[in-house]
Amino acid sequence: MNPNDNPATTSLAEAKAQFVHLWGVSGTSWGVSKTLAQVHALLLVSPAALSTEDLMEQLTISRGNASMTVRELLDWGLIYKELRPGERREYFVAEKDMLQVTRCIIRARKRRELDQMKRTLDQLAALPGDPADADYRAFHAALTDIQQLATVSDKLLTRLMQAEKSWFWDKFLKLFM
Template identity: 50%
Template sequence: MELAEAKQKFIEAWGKLGSEWGINRTMAQVHALLLVTPEALTTEEIMESLSISRGNANMTLRDLMGWGLVEKQHKPGERKEYFYADKDTWNIARQVAKERRKRELDPVIKILDELSKVQGDVSDPAYNTFNRTVTDINKLAKNVDKTLDTMLKAEESWFWGSIVKIFK
């Protein structure tokens, strides 16, 4: 397989996986492109390479920076902005986990906390089922939250070392 073809396949696969996990396909593709490119790219080059419009490229790059996955670079003596992706897989995973926790998990936990407090008739099965389900999910969510918290602070080697020890 040619390198060019392989890059293409990687970008496609990453885009598909992203869209299955609630991440805009284009955003995942731009990220993939930057991941397999050694040097920083301009908006122009990204547009060209993925056949997307200027507006789309601009918004997507802004989002990627918001996720902490891509950063702007300025080359001395040039007006153009260059974009570069961190290529450390562990950093990427941490960054994504961090953002999704903040944006999605935390708000849900807040709601579950509220719903756990709802009072009702203990002899009512409808109430009992509701209460048990909500408090159980709340517990799980908080466990995940705490686990992520520790993971985000951890060093890669330490983390995988520990995981491997447990799951053996």
């Protein structure tokens, strides 16, 4: 029987296609490109490793786009290269452990959204000013508040990234629910 004749298989393929689509849409609101999110989704639900060629074909994207997207996902640590002996072509598999995936995403977003801001806040807070000026004190107090929050967020995210599965479930599920 051709797999495509099997209703269950067909609906599985459809479900996967829908998942790829959903991940693409969500990706957009998470600040990554649709293509990046879709390549990630496709690899996440592919039991087998896929080549650049496969990605181009299944998502109808260009070779250049596929190449750059794959490189970025490798940078993030969300996918791995799989080299097959005697074959020139590169294949890619996704990290399937979602806790690990979450860590990678947190790391990347922290870098993009928090780290640069913290550096600049520190510079701003270091600017001299007249402590007798109420207006200056108010500004400085606001800065300090923001810095504190940034610091707490940073530590929280760092801790989350280091979290072991057991720690994660222990602390989080028990303390926050």
